[in-house]
Amino acid sequence: MSEAPALQAQHLKTACSNCSVLELCLPIGMNGAEVARLDTLIVQRVKVKKGAALYRTGDPLRSLYAVRIGSFKTSMLSVDGREQVTGFHIPGEMLGLDAISADEHACNAFALEDSEVCPIHFAQLEKLAQSLPSLQHNLNRLLSREIVRDHSMLMLMGNMNSDERLAAFLLNLSQRLSLRGYSAKDFVLKMRREEIGSYLGLRLETICRGIAHLQDQELVEISGRDVQIQNMDGLKQLVAGCHRSPR
Structure with a gap:
């Protein structure tokens, strides 16, 4: 079966170690050997065409996605069927964290322009994090950042x-x-x-x-x-x- 035009994968020999947004993404604070181990989880980069969905509400959790090039919006459908945008994501930021609690995505993620992400298989990532405290720390940091972002949004909506x-x-x-x-x-x-x-x-x-x-x-x-x-x-x-x- 040929690849969908919206999602085109290209295989790479290296990923995180040569990435231009390394210091803003999951490997921040990890040493060279640790980044090399994380590299093994990223076997391909995925290109997402403008307007295409990276994932949709209800899709099972398979991977987290580090934005390498381009930008995305996340959104949900309101009760009356209107789109409610929940965030905008640019290079160095992670997509897919919404799926961790229920093992399925709670929102949609659409490319705002031709973009590229690095998929990180979540089950393998969890396993690797058990032996790499620095990686586990970064995962916790990412989840905490999402909570802070939600709180900031509530403050913005309520007080401004x-x-x-x-x-x-x-x-x-x-x-x-x-x-x-x-x-x-x-x-x-x-x-x-x-x-x-x-x-x-x-x-x-x-x-x-x-x-x-x-x-x-x-x-x-x-x-x-x-x-x-x-x-x-x-x-x-x-x-x-x-x-x-x-x-």
Whole structure:
């Protein structure tokens, strides 16, 4: 059977040890010998075409996926059948952690652009972690990060107005891209405005108004999907509530 065009695998001799996002992914803090052992679990990289699903809700847990190139969104269907975006993932981040508790995926993962991931077979990863304390520590760290991310999202949704939510989203993306060696001030949004709105709990028109408000304050310039942060400190102050009107 020929491979599906959306998911094309290419076999490699090495994986983690030669990866450009090594320091941001699962092997962080591991020595060369330990990374070599983890290498043995990654026998191929998988290419995912823009718009294609890496996995869907209800799929059984087989692997965790380290994003090597490109970006993904995770989403769930709400009670009324609408898509609820739950996250955006860029190189060096892990996908599939949602499936660990129930052994099946709780959400969908779609590529926002032509992307590439490194699948790590979960059962083999668990077995290897038993003999590598550094790997077990990193798995625990990844799970803890997911909890912190969920708590941060709840705080964002509960305590911030729409402009502050949008500013926080842009700042978060800026910081994550900067860690990967990209510009913190000039970047391209891979997701649509509707997807940003879904993630932030805002309507499309509210996102558009928020962009206009941030531009009026000369904090950012957004043309299409091109973002230029003009006043990083001002954006941070807005998120901190320094520009919030008295209540």
